[in-house]
Amino acid sequence: MHIPVGIKSLALSLPSVIRTNDYYKEKYPDLVAKAEEKHSLSLMSPTDTSGASSHNVYELEMMPYLQDPFRGSVERRILSPDESSLKLECRAAKDALESAKLHPNEVDLIISSSFLPEQLGTGNAAYVARELGIKCAAWNLDATCASAPLALQTASALVQSGMYRNVLVTISCNYSRLIDEENTLSWFVGDGAGAFVVAPLEMNQGILGAKTINTSALCDQLICTFSEDNWGNFRPRLQLGKEMSQIIRDLVPEILLDCCKGASENAGITLDEIDYFIFCTPWAWYAKFCTRALGIDLDRTMNGYPLYSNMGPTMNVANLYEAARAGKISENDLVLMYGFGAASSASAIVMRWGDVALGKVPAGIS
Known part of the structure; x- marks a missing residue:
């Protein structure tokens, strides 16, 4: 029997600093010039640029961005010194x-997913x-960039079981604290957070089905x-393995379809x-x-990448929020949310x- 449980309210929270591509052009002109000359950067550059295979739609959509040193990024939100993901x-x-008209004392459980806390x-929970x-x-849940759909799935199951009634889920990403500005990887990432309340809904609404597989290849x-x-x-630093780009190109299409x-x-x-699709958009072409x-x-989907760049697990929440705010999603629409988390699920x-x-x-959002 279907038990109607799902998202009751949704919120998005962004840092105060907005950086456009001009910031990097003015502060790191030599680095930008070098990138423009080589048409290649450390992030997401294919190991073989001789051409995209006709059967790999991921490669075909990626190729037009390879000569752009910012890979399609336009703006990114960055934490100021007095801000934090928490x-x-x-x-x-x-x-x-x-927004849900709930008093904090009416919350039975908080699930937090932060990359990194x-x-x-x-x-951060x-x-x-x-x-x-x-x-x-x-408690905390870690599924890298798949955290939003998995936290939603977990919270919904707990409410459906009767163990809890109102679950508050918080998601955040602080990439700018993990990557130095001098690293070109920082050109493609941003910071942000979101939250949603999971609670009983009207009959026939809420979570209907899910499918999750691991991404242990990464x-x-x-x-x-x-x-x-x-x-x-001592500060944490994020690095990507040399084979990550190739593995993603090989696995992403199959995993998405599955x-x-x-x-x-x-x-x-x-x-x-499905009326509308929400993807975690870590790249301009995704x-x-x-x-x-x-x-x-x-x-039938929302691409928040030009506005936010890659905010990790927060991208699902941002795209969902923007789609709902723009009236792309209406009550009783069927919505599919998908997230791909590296070295997770x-x-x-x-x-x-x-x-x-x-x-x-x-x-800062119009």
């Missing part, structure tokens, strides 16, 4: 609860609970190390019946790749959209 999570959490080893002043359970390609900064503090078709089948529907691979029209989840309350529009 502050963004707490702001989004308060906004989501206010402010306190390595403990995660308990800190969010402390900021909200509530005593409910609080276990050695997403590397977090520590280095000492100029002030003697998860999205599997989630639809588990929901008892076909992809053609939305086009997904729609082409699934055989759907581009206007890829997951798709199908839901029938409810009467979802949206949080305040973040500053």
